[in-house]
Amino acid sequence: MLSTRITEGLGLRYPVFQGGMAWIADGKLAAAVSEAGGLGIISAMAGGDYLRGQIKIARELTDRPIGVNLMLQSPTAEEAAQIIIDEKVEVVTTGAGMPTKFMPAWLEAGVKVIPVVASVAMAVRMEKLGAFAVVAEGQESGGHIGELTTIALVPQVVDAVSIPVIAAGGIADGRGTAASFMLGAEGVQIGTRFLVAEECGVHENYKKMVLDAADTSTVTTGRRFGGNTCRCIKNKFSREFIVKEYAPDATPESVADLGVGALRRAAVEGDTKTGCVLAGQISGMVNRPQPVAEMIEEIMKDTEELLKGATKWIK
C-alpha cells in the first residue's frame, strides 16, 4: 500500500484522484472511485441543484471521502462554494482562477482545498492561501490546459512548495503513477482512463472515441487568443473551431462562444461529430472498458511492482 501525505491527510486507501470532468464526473462515478479507495470528484459545472443531487447520490453509495471540482469562473461558483460547506464535502479542487474569496469559509468548515495549478507561481500562491495540496496538471491532460507538461511542471512545483503535489496529465497506468512519484508527487489525478469506466455515465459514443484514439488523436483549440486552450479528440468540431479561430478576421469575441454547449453535446447527447470530446494525449493507451475498482487495483498493483522493481537496472 502506498502511503503519502495525500492518503494520510485525506483518509484514502490509494493516492488516486479522479479528475472532476465537467458534464461527466457525477455522483455515481465519484462514489465508485471513492469506494475503490481513491478520491472521487464531482464536477460542479452543471449548477447547484445538480451538485446537491449528485453529492446525495455519492453519499448513498459510499461512506468514504468525496471531492467536488469547482471552476471558479463558473456563474454558479458562489452557490457551489456554499453547497460544498453545507454538504460537508471533504475536498474541493479548484480550477480557472484564484479561490481567494472562498478560502476562509472553506478552511473554517474543514474543507481541504486542493487547487489545480499549471505553473510554479500559481502553486506558491495557493500554498500561501492555505491549500492542503496542489494538483500540478500538465498540458497533456484533456480539457482546459496550461502550457507546461507534467514532467516539466511537477518537479518544479515540488521544489517551490512544501505542501504535497498531485501529478496530473498523461497518467493512465502504473507507469505514469510510478513516474509521478519519482518526480516528487505524492499522488496522481487520472481523468481520461476513467472516461471509459463502466460506472462513467458519459455517452457511449464518447467512450468509443477515447477507446479508438491513437497517440496523435488529440489537438488543442482556443490557443490563439490564450486563456482558454482545451485538449480534445480531433473531429469535425475541432477542425471547424480551428479554422474559425485562425481566420483572418477572427477576434477573441468571435471565438468566445464557439465551444458553448459543445462538451454537453458530445458527453450527454453523444454527438461526437459536432460536439467537443475532451480527452488527454494518453487516450491512445486507454483501450479497455473496466469497472473503476478494477482500474484502480490494476494501477496500484503495477505502480507497487514498478517501485519495488526499480532497482532492476542497477548492476
Next chain:
Amino acid sequence: MLSTRITEGLGLRYPVFQGGMAWIADGKLAAAVSEAGGLGIISAMAGGDYLRGQIKIARELTDRPIGVNLMLQSPTAEEAAQIIIDEKVEVVTTGAGMPTKFMPAWLEAGVKVIPVVASVAMAVRMEKLGAFAVVAEGQESGGHIGELTTIALVPQVVDAVSIPVIAAGGIADGRGTAASFMLGAEGVQIGTRFLVAEECGVHENYKKMVLDAADTSTVTTGRRFGGNTCRCIKNKFSREFIVKEYAPDATPESVADLGVGALRRAAVEGDTKTGCVLAGQISGMVNRPQPVAEMIEEIMKDTEELLKGATKWIK
C-alpha cells in the same frame, strides 16, 4: 551503475545522451559528455567541413563512442551521412524525416542508428528500418518539437516497439531520469541542462537566458502552419515571430524564412534579443553552470538513489 540495452549495446557507462543541438553541440561538448560516460552527440547542422573538424576534436579528447545528430532535411545531409561512415562514428541520431535512403549504408558500416521520434507510428517505422533504438522526444524539449509530451509519448512507444527507447523532453535531473525509467525508457537524452555546462561553447548571453528562465519562460513558434514548431525562450524574436505568424495575411511562405539565421545569431553571436534561444520547459530548473562530468555524476547518483528508495512510500 545503471545497466540497460543502451549502455550495453553502445558501450556506455551511463544511459545519458546529450542532445545534438544545432550550432551548439560541437566536438568539445560531445567529447566531455562521452568522456564522462554518456554519449556526446555532435550536430551536423553546420556542414561537412565543420562536422569533420568537430569529430576530429572529439576524437582527440576521448576514446569513447560519440554520436552525430543529422537533420535529414538539411541541404548537407547527404555529405554528413557519408562522413559519419568515413569517420566511423558509432551512433547517429536523426531528426526531421525518414532516414530510409541512408540506412543500408549505415547499417553495413556498423553505425547504430537511433532516430528521434515524436509519435508511435514513426517509432514503429524506424524499428522496421533497422534502428537500434529510438529517442522518444516530448514537446517540452527545446528546438524542433512534435505534439506529444514525454509522459504520454514514452510508454505508448515502449508498448509499440521492441527496441530500446530513450526518453527526451523535460529531463534535467535524477527525478526526470528515474521517472523515464518508470515509463519504460532505458536511457535519457538531455539537452537544456548541457547548454549551461562549462564545456558548452554556446554564447554566455544564451547561457544566461537559460539560467535566468522560469518554468513559464518558453513559448512555441512556427505552430500555425505546422511542421516547424520550435520551443524557445520568450524574447523580442519570439514575440515578433508570433505576431507575424498570426497576422491576417500570413502564409506558410511568408513565415518560412522568419527563423533563418536566428539560432546562429543567439548561439554564436550572443544576440539574445533578435536571436532565437532554443531551450526546453525544464529551463526553470537549470540554474547552475557546472562541468559536464559533475552534471552527469549528479544526475546518475540522484537517479540511483531515487530508484533504490522507490519503496519508501510502500507501507
